[in-house]
Amino acid sequence: MTVIYADSVFWLGVSAYNIVAPDGHEVNLMNMSADSPENENRRLEQILSDHDYNIYDLVWIEDGATFQGTHIRGIDSRKVYEQFLEFSEEEDIFSENIDYVLNVALVQWFGGESEKAISIIESIEPAELDGDAYDEYQIIQAGIGLTYHDLDKVKNSLEKIKGEDYSKLAQKIKEFISSFYDGGLEYEDVEIGQKTIDDNRYIGYYSEMISLTDTWNSEYREKRNEENQSNSTRILYGYVTRGGKALEGVFLYEDISSGMSSREGFDREVFVTDSEGRYQIKGLNPETRHIGMAIPWHLIHDQQWINNNKVEKETETVDFELKDGVRFTSLSIEDGQLLYEISDAARNENRSYFMKIRSTDPAYDINGSSIDWEINSSEMTGKIPLDEIAKRSSFSFSYGSSEEELDIKRFLEPLYLTDEYYFEVRPVDEDRSNFSWNGLFSDALAFSLHVEGRDEMSKGDALLSEGKVEEAMEWYDTDGSAHSLKVLAALYTRGYIPDEENSAAWELGGVDHFKAAEYMERLIEKDGSTNDRLNQLARQYKESFQYEKEGEVLSELRDAAETGDSEDAYLEMVIANNMIMRGRYIDGTDRYFEVGDPEIDGDRYFAYFLLGMRTELLPDEYSNELLEVEEIKDYETFNQIMAEGKYIDAWEWMYKMPDSDIKTFYTLLMLDRMNLDGISFKDMKTELGLEEKDRFIDFYVEETMKMENERLSKVLRLLKEDYNWFWRDMPDEIEPMSDERDPVKDKKLND
Known part of the structure; x- marks a missing residue:
């Protein structure tokens, strides 16, 4: 869709429409394009104004991970960059439209494309800038410097800021450095109100840092230390590294309270890694559950690491060792085969992988659908029949209102339609006591690939999308294709009749596990069995109290398990439960006890x-x-x-x-x-x-x-x-x- 309007009112109108548009009917500005740098700049300004982005963007890692604000999908930031290169060939945009250049750099930064963002910024001649553009350039430079702990660069940029509002921001950044890094910087005590943050997006890009600085003052520190004081003499230390190199300036802290931190402060004190990536906690609180880490998103979003930060009675060290994330380095389709190559900086013989496939269109995230395919460590390059991969697709429903439950996007599984799809590969370690992270709040490790499928939805899909559910079900039943049978099994599993009195209700009427089992049987007969399909069939038998049939399917799953996996604890416990429900009480309880x-x-x-x-x-x-x-x-x-x-x-x-x-x-x-x-x-x-x-x-x-x-x-x-x-x-x-x-x-x- 090419937009030819030159007035920013158009983009404001699109933004205003999205506020009142029904769910699923919003206009995605990222899917639009423009015919000139001026018009593209207005589009980017609207995108950057509509969401909460942070230049200095911390991720908080404890027993889980949280972050504040929003990120741009890598696939979208790359499209913006390609458009930028095209315009650059036509005119000198660095001289003619510097605001556009700065916005392109920001889109790259917020999309995790940090090298491109830095390259664009370093191509700018600051001496040729004036007014707000000069200050905004320095603000971006300061954020990049903070991210990579180049404090000299940060200080140099801050000293050059001239505008009144931006000068206040400079003072607040200095206060942050002085408070957390003991930088010895002199700063003025200033207040930046929420209205100022809301009205100026460049100041808003530091909202998380401003909040953290305002909260984590001496009074707050004293209060939290008093609440969580400890007479312990225990010492714990560790290192934070990335690709074998020390990371300086990373925050470590004791996770004492239950639940994730609110990002308004730390439970007790904050410890900062030195030039060797080392930190040390003296007087470790005995209630500490994990060592938490607050680290810039750009340093970790495309990395992998073992999450072994739990603090036990004997724990003396907790290290965070980041390595390049696992990814596909090449991926293509030839003669119905998916050809792949995997790169893993932490590869070992006890590690396996799961390939996940999902739509690149965020609108389909409503489904959470993906395809899982296991790959052994000995198969870092290889090929897989695409039709066999497609058999693994299913509908992984997430909870929402009943209206969302029947959204057609939930029933268009990956690889069904011709589209761009994300292919990701994730590691699975033999020792599963510590979870392996691979990437964080990012699609940086995803490989985008065009896959040919159906050119358009089926008639049954069209009927379902129009809300004619029962007509769609009749069509699906007559059609009898693998897709149609999957949809019918899903509808009878989740239900297909909304609550007329409460459209937001999660429960749908029409659930029939006997029918769901019938359609799963037909699907397996027509298109073959997979572990996932057999598991689904076993669940339907269980939900309909057909335990003899469930037992037969569970035996088939056990027989199909690879050597060494026959004692899979979860499957064996399901089998134990099935024995009990079939009246084999002693056998079932014995099996539970064994596994x-x-x-x-x-x-x-x-x-x-x-x-x-x-x-x-x-x-x-x-x-x-x-x-x-x-x-x-x-x-x-x-x-x-x-x-x-x-x-x-x-x-x-x-x-x-x-x-x-x-x-x-x-x-x-x-x-x-x-x-x-x-x-x-x-x-x-x-x-x-x-x-x-x-x-x-x-x-x-x-x-x-x-x-x-x-x-x-x-x-x-x-x-x-x-x-x-x-x-x-x-x-x-x-x-x-x-x-x-x-x-x-x-x-x-x-x-």
Whole structure:
């Protein structure tokens, strides 16, 4: 789309429209183009004014990572640069349109194309600039200097700033350097209000630094140090390196409070790496969970590192070793084959990789769809049939409103339509106790490749996009293509009927796991099976209580596993659960005990051990409590029936027993965990008005807290400790379970 309007009012109008436009109907300024440097400059000014960008842009890394502001996609910044080169061939834009040049440099910087940004800035002759352009040039130079910890460059640029508003910014940057780097700079104490930040985008480019400087003053430091003071003599140190070279000026801090830092300050004190990349923390707070790092985004967005910053009792050092990120160095399609080459600075024989494919169009991020393909470390170059890759595509729905759930973009999987796609490769290390990061809030490591698919949506897709869902489903069923069958399976899995009274509701009507399983069966028969398709089919069988069929698929998945992967803990635990649901209680609980990690997964399966009183499989904190409960002997018959896999008989036996804490104990466990092939205790929850998860949680908590037997109450609380059920706000009143109703007989489950 070429825009010929020369007036900036047009671009303001586009921006104003986007504010009121319905979701999914906004105009993407990045997808537009202009016919002159003047017009392109107006477009870039609007783009740079519509979002919060920071020249000095910190990323905060603890047990996760956060950042403030916005970034520009690399694919978009590169298009801006290509346009810039074309205009440069036609006229001397450095003399004729310096504002445009500065904006192009900023787009490159905010898109992570730092080398291009620096190259453009260094091509400018500052002596030829005047007015705001001169100051804005110096402001950009100061931000680049801060990012790479070239403080001499920063100071030199700040001294040359002349304008009043920009002079205040210069003083604030000096205060930042003096506060955090002990730079010995003299500065004036100035205030920069939010209105000034909002009205001048160049000052806004330092909003994060201004906020951090204003907050992290001597009074705040004293307060936080007092809150988290420690008499500890423990010393912890480490190094921060990038490509084997020391990174100076990086912030390290103790992550003491739970959750990510708010970026308004540090939990206690801040430590800065020296010229050797070294930092040292004296008097480490004993409550420290991680060593956090605040580092400029440009230094890390295209890097990889092992996230081993957790602080244990014996931890003495925490290093951050950054290396060039894993990426495809070449990628092409020939004769239906994807030819690739992978580069990895940290390659080792115990590392494997996942190739991920997703659309380059941000509008399709609504789906989160991607294709995963595993690559071994011995296959750093190779080729893969494109049609086999396409079989891995699926719809990875994220939560949103029901209207978004039916957005057609959710059903246009990668490689389905002719388009540009991102191909990324991510490392997976054998030791998964420490997560490997590869790139951060950036597409710098993504390879963009044009792939031929369908030229346009199918008729079913068009109907779905128009909201004619049932007509679309009829067309998809008749069509019977792999894409159509995938869409039908997804619609019956997630639902396809919006809540008319609440369009923002997450729940959709029409969920039918039997139908979803039917369409997955057809898809596999027509287009072949993959691990993902088999897993989806197994889940549909489980959700429809067809446990015999689920067991057959799980066995197929186990048989298909590569040598060495047959003991995959997650798959084996699913198999253990399936055994129990098929009435093979002893086999299932034995399998859980063999493959499960009690510290990590115990809350998933301890309840099954309790129902059959298999105390020998339980940790002491559970078994010791239960063995002290005298009344539990009255339920030996119940435990025996459970062990035989006759769960309905066990329920009926229990229902006839008088009310007691032990009866409540087993009732809660049964309702929480048990099903049987072809039937579900969820039906009982429905009869009791407990089908909604939150309603059942409230019921579980209320009944547990009413117990007089503290040991039974403790066990029930232990089971939900990691779920935080007992920290929820409780309603004033919970309806008790009716004594007059037998949900087993009401539902005629024995039939």
